[in-house]
Amino acid sequence: MRLAATLSLVVLSACTTIPTRARHDxxxxxxxxxxxxxxxxxMDEERDGQEVLxxxxxxxxxxxxxxxxxxxxxxxxxGHGTCRATxxxxxxxxxxxxxSGPSATLEGRDGACAxxxxxxxxGDSQR
Numbered sequence: 001m002r003l004a005a006t007l008s009l010v011v012l013s014a015c016t017t018i019p020t021r022a023r024h025d026x027x028x029x030x031x032x033x034x035x036x037x038x039x040x041x042x043m044d045e046e047r048d049g050q051e052v053l054x055x056x057x058x059x060x061x062x063x064x065x066x067x068x069x070x071x072x073x074x075x076x077x078x079g080h081g082t083c084r085a086t087x088x089x090x091x092x093x094x095x096x097x098x099x100s101g102p103s104a105t106l107e108g109r110d111g112a113c114a115x116x117x118x119x120x121x122x123g124d125s126q127r
Contacts, residue, residue, distance in 0.1 A: 019085075019099060019110035022117035026087065029094045029120065034087055037120035041087075050090045055116045057083040081112030 026034070034053065035041070041053035081101065088096040097117070099110045 018114040018118055018121065021122075022113075022120055023097045025122045026094050026097050026117065026120050031089055031092050034089075034094055034120070038085070038087075038117060050088050050095070051092075053087045053089065055083075055085045055087075057085070057112060057116050083110070083113035083116055085113050085116040 029037070031051070031053075038055055042056040043052075043054040045052050084100045086098045086100070087094050088098075099113045101112070
């Protein structure tokens with residue numbers, strides 16, 4: 001039991017760092033590399049001399065702890081969230097990554113954004 005609890009904390013702490021790491025790892029990515037690792041953006045617009053690409057993750061993301069018991073008894077612990085991940089590009093390179101939306105889960109404040117940016121982490125994608 002103690003091992004399972006420790007393992008859960010390690011997994012959760014790893015998940016919470018994905019959006020935070022992506023804020024740094026994505027800096028300097030070319031537009032082509034960004035689209036390759038994060039996919040085609042849901043919105044693309046020019047604003048104040050920079051290109052702004054927004055990715056929407058509208059499906060409700062649940063916290064990672066669901067307990068199911070007999071007689072259809074179910075208990076979900078954790079928040080639900082959606083995410084808007086926005087990358088600002090200047091001269092074709094990412095200069096800023098921000099998150100918005102009700103994205104708090106047991107995985108952290110921006111946990112619902114992990115799926116949007118996971119492929120852009122260094123070591124997880126080709127550069």
